[in-house]
Amino acid sequence: METLRYFAEQAKTLELSPDTLDTASEEALRTFASRVLQELVAQGLLEDGSQVGCFTAYAGRSGDA
Incomplete structure (x- = not known):
């Protein structure tokens, strides 16, 4: 559950949501x-x-290359 909270926080920080997915910046x-x-x-x-x-x-044996 901690990982999901972390992902949610990161999405909020980056202003990402299902509604903004199509208009979100590539960065x-x-x-x-x-x-x-x-x-x-x-x-x-x-x-x-x-x-x-x-x-x-x-690369082969010495002298082969």
Whole structure:
């Protein structure tokens, strides 16, 4: 329930509601979406794609490249 209250507070701060959704600024919508996604990650309900790791492709053995 705390999370829903947090989302409601954020929506009010950004002046978002079902009535203003079609006229809301892109910045307000992006900010709200970002906060929702961050909270979902914090709750462990969504995987964080920005985790540290190595995603380089294999370049071959020494001298192969």
